[in-house]
Amino acid sequence: MKSSRRKFLSTSTLAIAGSLAACRSTDAASRGLIALPPTGRVDDEEYWQLVRLQYPLTTDRVYLNTGGLGPAPYTVLDAVNTKMMSLQRLSETGHTSLDSVRPDVARFIGVQEDEIAFTRNATEGNATVASGLKLERGDEVIFESHAHPGGAMAWMVRQKEDGIKVKIFEPSADSGEENLQRIKDLVTPATRVIQVSHVTAPTGIRMPVKEIAAIARDAGAWFHVDGAQSLGMIEMDLSDIGCDSYASSGHKWLGAPHGTGILFVRRDRQDEVRPTEAGAYTNSDYELPDVFDYTDSARRYESGTRDASTVAGIHAAVQFQEQIGTDLVEERGQYLGRYLRSQVREIDGVTVISPVTAEMDSAMSTVKLANIGYRDLYRYLIQEHQLRCRIVSERGIDGLRISTHIFNTKADCDRVIEGIRQATRV
Numbered sequence: 001m002k003s004s005r006r007k008f009l010s011t012s013t014l015a016i017a018g019s020l021a022a023c024r025s026t027d028a029a030s031r032g033l034i035a036l037p038p039t040g041r042v043d044d045e046e047y048w049q050l051v052r053l054q055y056p057l058t059t060d061r062v063y064l065n066t067g068g069l070g071p072a073p074y075t076v077l078d079a080v081n082t083k084m085m086s087l088q089r090l091s092e093t094g095h096t097s098l099d100s101v102r103p104d105v106a107r108f109i110g111v112q113e114d115e116i117a118f119t120r121n122a123t124e125g126n127a128t129v130a131s132g133l134k135l136e137r138g139d140e141v142i143f144e145s146h147a148h149p150g151g152a153m154a155w156m157v158r159q160k161e162d163g164i165k166v167k168i169f170e171p172s173a174d175s176g177e178e179n180l181q182r183i184k185d186l187v188t189p190a191t192r193v194i195q196v197s198h199v200t201a202p203t204g205i206r207m208p209v210k211e212i213a214a215i216a217r218d219a220g221a222w223f224h225v226d227g228a229q230s231l232g233m234i235e236m237d238l239s240d241i242g243c244d245s246y247a248s249s250g251h252k253w254l255g256a257p258h259g260t261g262i263l264f265v266r267r268d269r270q271d272e273v274r275p276t277e278a279g280a281y282t283n284s285d286y287e288l289p290d291v292f293d294y295t296d297s298a299r300r301y302e303s304g305t306r307d308a309s310t311v312a313g314i315h316a317a318v319q320f321q322e323q324i325g326t327d328l329v330e331e332r333g334q335y336l337g338r339y340l341r342s343q344v345r346e347i348d349g350v351t352v353i354s355p356v357t358a359e360m361d362s363a364m365s366t367v368k369l370a371n372i373g374y375r376d377l378y379r380y381l382i383q384e385h386q387l388r389c390r391i392v393s394e395r396g397i398d399g400l401r402i403s404t405h406i407f408n409t410k411a412d413c414d415r416v417i418e419g420i421r422q423a424t425r426v
């Protein structure tokens with residue numbers, strides 16, 4: 001694990017010494033002008049209330065669906081607005097500014113700047129790899145049965161159109177070792193690709209990605225990680241993991257603007273992933289009709305005009321998390337998740353389906369109640385308790401997923417615990 005990338009960027013524009021209650025009522029506070037103290041502690045609720053104030057997110061309800069879509073803090077929205085306005089004033093694309101953001105974003109995930117492309121979402125990054133790898137009829141791809149459609153569909157298209165074979169394993173929530181065994185059991189001489197969700201969407205299982213990378217290497221297979229649920233939730237060092245490619249959304253745990261994503265493809269293997277959407281910026285040497293070479297970096301996957309203002313938003317989101325400390329961001333989500341799971345497990349009629357071991361757990365908690373179906377539970381919690389969670393209908397899990405992130409507080413978790421307690425009695 002990388003050492004903490006915490007940065008002490010915060011400079012106080014207003015004294016933090018004033019009472020939190022006073023801060024909360026001012027627009028200055030809600031515009032994120034209350035600087036965060038340079039260091040926070042995972043269990044210091046006053047600190048996390050200050051973090052909460054950095055978001056325009058309404059207080060009319062408690063938001064617990066970062067796994068679906070994460071709110072952006074003011075600093076991100078301001079960066080987008082500023083960039084958009086400056087570009088609109090000149091009517092320029094701002095395309096070169098993507099390159100000025102790239103080093104910081106690459107460093108944030110532990111890779112080189114020529115290894116990342118900016119995308120619109122995780123689906124696009126996953127599909128770039130799945131559609132671009134040069135595979136033949138009969139080649140096999142392994143991934144987990146809990147894969148999100150945004151990680152699975154492109155493979156299904158290749159199975160239908162190109163005759164590759166999709167093989168799936170049921171992920172275990174109990175043992176990382178078991179997951180490794182289930183993958184090994186599917187490997188054959190025809191295995192060309194192994195893919196996993198870093199953290200699975202339905203129940204928040206954290207996969208042993210470093211060990212899976214070793215299995216893929218031994219099998220001579222490409223290893224792709226769908227990181228939609230890990231970027232901004234888990235401190236990231238992709239070089240340590242050793243995957244060949246990784247794709248994520250920006251608009252979940254990272255708190256970047258809607259319609260953003262990052263794709264990493266290892267520099268020395270980029271020629272194995274054909275750009276499927278080619279256009280301006282895909283090429284280096286180019287002269288019609290005979291001369292053509294790819295751009296010498298992952299920029300080859302970024303064709304056409306892009307929205308540079310949302311990329312400025314990714315940059316601001318990265319800086320915001322680094323200001324808090326990426327290690328502390330990870331710790332906080334887990335701390336709240338663990339608290340929540342430990343409490344609801346004690347309630348009669350509640351089953352926690354998500355992992356409960358430190359090896360495999362995450363900031364997402366999926367639960368089931370004996371007395372009430374998952375759709376009714378979802379409706380009950382939002383209507384009666386103003387708790388916005390997410391249903392999990394995938395693979396017959398039929399549960400309710402609760403995401404806990406840095407803008408959530410322990411008081412939010414207590415409201416969920418009480419809401420679930422009351423739901424067991426309806």
Ligand SMILES: Cc1ncc(COP(=O)(O)O)c(C=O)c1O
Nearest residue numbers: 121122123148150197201228249
């Ligand atoms: C594991 C996983 N992959 C892919 C996606 C799709 O993400 P996006 O909508 O950003 O393409 C999601 C969304 O929830 C997801 O959880």
